[in-house]
Every structure is written in C-alpha cells, then in structure tokens.
Amino acid sequence: xxxxxxxxxxxxxxxxxxxxxxxxxxxxxxxxxxxxxxxxxxxxxxxxxxxxxxxxxxxxxxxxxxxxxxxxx
Amino acid sequence: xxxxxxxxxxxxxxxxxxxxxxxxxxxxxxxxxxxxxxxxxxxxxxxxxxxxxxxxxxxxxxxxxxxxxxxxxxxxxxxxxxxxxxxxxxxxxxxxxxxxxxxxxxxxxxxxxxxxxxxxxxxxxxxxxxxxxxxxxxxxxxxxxxxxxxxxxxxxxxxxxxxxxxxxxxxxxxxxxxxxxxxxxxxxxxxxxxxxxxxxxxxxxxxxxxxxxxxxxxxxxxxxxxxxxxxxxxxxxxxxxxxxxxxxxxxxxxxxxxxxxx
Numbered sequence: 001x002x003x004x005x006x007x008x009x010x011x012x013x014x015x016x017x018x019x020x021x022x023x024x025x026x027x028x029x030x031x032x033x034x035x036x037x038x039x040x041x042x043x044x045x046x047x048x049x050x051x052x053x054x055x056x057x058x059x060x061x062x063x064x065x066x067x068x069x070x071x072x073x
Numbered sequence: 074x075x076x077x078x079x080x081x082x083x084x085x086x087x088x089x090x091x092x093x094x095x096x097x098x099x100x101x102x103x104x105x106x107x108x109x110x111x112x113x114x115x116x117x118x119x120x121x122x123x124x125x126x127x128x129x130x131x132x133x134x135x136x137x138x139x140x141x142x143x144x145x146x147x148x149x150x151x152x153x154x155x156x157x158x159x160x161x162x163x164x165x166x167x168x169x170x171x172x173x174x175x176x177x178x179x180x181x182x183x184x185x186x187x188x189x190x191x192x193x194x195x196x197x198x199x200x201x202x203x204x205x206x207x208x209x210x211x212x213x214x215x216x217x218x219x220x221x222x223x224x225x226x227x228x229x230x231x232x233x234x235x236x237x238x239x240x241x242x243x244x245x246x247x248x249x250x251x252x253x254x255x256x257x258x259x260x261x262x263x264x265x266x267x268x269x270x271x272x273x274x275x276x277x278x279x280x281x282x283x284x285x286x287x288x289x290x291x292x293x294x295x296x297x298x299x300x301x302x303x304x305x306x307x308x309x310x311x312x313x314x315x316x317x318x319x320x321x322x323x324x325x326x327x328x329x330x331x332x333x334x335x
Binding site: 005009011012019020042048055066068070 | 075077079080085086087088090093094098101104105106108109115257264266271307310
C-alpha cells in the first residue's frame with residue numbers, strides 16, 4: 001500500500017555525521033538510516049513515502065543536512 | 074516501502090519551507106555527531122536575521138567547543154579571555170549603544186571560569202544578551218565535570234557519577250541571575266526535540282527584544298546534548314538530556330521584567 005507524501009526533502013548526505021537524531025525526531029517515522037556510507041564513512045538518512053514536510057528533521061539536525069519542501073497538489 | 078530520491082529538489086510544484094541553514098553560517102563546524110551546540114547557533118543566527126539585527130550585532134564568544142563557530146559565523150565576533158565575555162560585552166555595549174551585543178558561552182566558561190562576570194554584569198543591569206550553552210561537561214578539554222554537572226552524572230573526572238558529598242551540588246546559574254535586580258529577562262530552553270528547538274528560538278527572540286527595550290541583562294540558558302562527554306550514543310543524547318538535565322534544570326521563563334510590569 002502506498003502512502004501519499006505531502007512533503008519531500010533534499011538530503012546533503014556528504015555533510016551527515018550519522019548521529020541519527022532525525023530518525024527519532026521524525027513524527028511520521030519515514031526516515032531510516034542507509035546501509036551505505038558517505039565519503040566520511042558515516043551512514044546517512046534515506047526518505048520513504050509519507051513525509052509531511054513538518055521540518056522536524058531540519059530543526060534537530062546539528063549538521064544542516066536537510067532542506068524541506070511542501071508539495072502543492 | 075520505496076526510497077524517495079532526495080538528491081535534487083522536487084520537479085513538481087512545491088514550496089520550500091526550510092533551508093539547509095541560514096546564510097550566516099559559512100561552512101561546516103567540526104563538532105562531534107549528535108552535538109546540540111550547532112542547533113543552538115543556528116536558531117541564534119536565524120533570530121538575529123528575523124529581527125534584522127545582523128548588520129549591527131557584535132558577538133562575544135568565550136572558550137569551548139563553540140569557539141570553532143567563530144570562523145563560520147558571518148557576523149562581527151570578539152573572542153575574549155576564558156569566562157570574561159560579559160565584561161567584554163559590557164565595554165562594547167557602553168561604547169556602541171546602538172549595537173546589539175550577545176555573549177556565547179558554555180557552562181565551563183560562564184559558571185566555572187567566569188561565574189562572577191555574569192552576576193556582576195546582571196547586577197550592573199548591562200543591556201547585553203548572554204547565551205549559555207549548558208551541557209554539563211568541559212567538552213573542549215575532554216569531558217571533565219563542571220559546576221553545572223547534575224548529581225549522578227558520569228564524566229571523565231567523576232566516573233562513579235557526581236556525588237554531592239564529594240563534589241558538591243550543581244549551580245543553577247539562571248536562577249541566580251534571575252534573582253538579581255538588574256536582570257531583564259532570564260529563561261531556560263533545550264534543543265533535544267524539534268518542539269524545544271522552536272520554543273528556545275522564541276526565548277532567544279524575547280531576550281533580544283528585552284535588550285533592545287533596555288530592560289537590563291538578558292540570559293538564555295540552553296541545555297545542549299554532549300553524547301561524547303556523557304558516555305552515551307548520539308541517538309540516546311536527547312533522551313538522556315530529558316531524563317537527567319531537565320529534572321535538575323526546569324525549562325521555561327524564570328524572570329521577565331516586561332511581563333511583571335504588565
């Protein structure tokens with residue numbers, strides 16, 4: 001079953017230090033850590049369907065990895 | 074569930090609601106994963122931007138991990154002696170009353186090294202805003218115990234946990250400053266959840282408005298995570314802050330001269 005996304009993210013994975021604060025902060029729990037690593041060797045978040053564009057991930061991220069968009073439908 | 078492409082902005086109609094960070098941050102900081110201080114820096118600079126104060130703000134920075142922000146903040150900054158930021162800020166504000174002056178200090182800087190400075194600045198009623206980043210450890214030097222370390226907390230110099238008989242009790246600096254007559258606005262926030270980040274941003278805004286209204290010294294204590302110094306993993310940092318620090322340091326507005334006048 002597919003879930004509609006009201007928002008989406010741009011994730012700058014090369015800035016991520018893999019602290020996973022965004023995973024717990026995401027209200028619809030649509031962020032998950034990747035199995036791959038970035039150039040610094042850290043795992044980074046990937047987005048699944050169901051983002052609401054609430055900006056909680058951007059607020060808690062110490063490394064400014066997220067840019068948040070709300071989709072206009 | 075399928076993974077969504079997050080490398081490029083959406084192609085359809087969409088509204089950008091949050092940037093990576095404010096343009097006042099010029100590069101990457103070198104702090105540990107899960108640190109709360111960059112979040113506090115971002116909301117501080119965003120507040121300055123929203124109040125349109127960027128061109129007339131002078132920041133006074135103490136010594137600690139946040140010292141590395143000096144090279145990435147696009148505002149005028151003075152880095153002064155350890156703990157002496159409120160004294161330097163006093164001089165700047167008295168010579169340049171048109172500026173907005175803030176100090177950025179850690180708990181080791183404000184409460185251990187320069188405890189008298191902030192209390193005297195408050196007693197003199199200086200119109201500066203002090204931002205205290207309180208994580209309960211000397212992060213920059215390796216995580217030793219500070220005066221604000223809560224009872225029972227493990228640090229590099231209190232491996233069995235802080236014991237009141239051996240190490241004494243933590244100092245609640247915001248409560249002390251709130252009791253000084255010259256203080257205009259004193260509040261305590263945290264950056265452990267998105268909700269607290271938004272609330273703390275409002276507290277910082279109130280503090281700068283208090284400074285611009287000439288009410289006296291304003292202090293915002295921000296509880297930040299230091300997973301490295303606390304011996305916890307980065308994802309456990311916010312929960313640890315919630316369970317240990319907010320119990321000892323209740324969040325909220327402790328003193329507001331404008332609210333009391335109304």
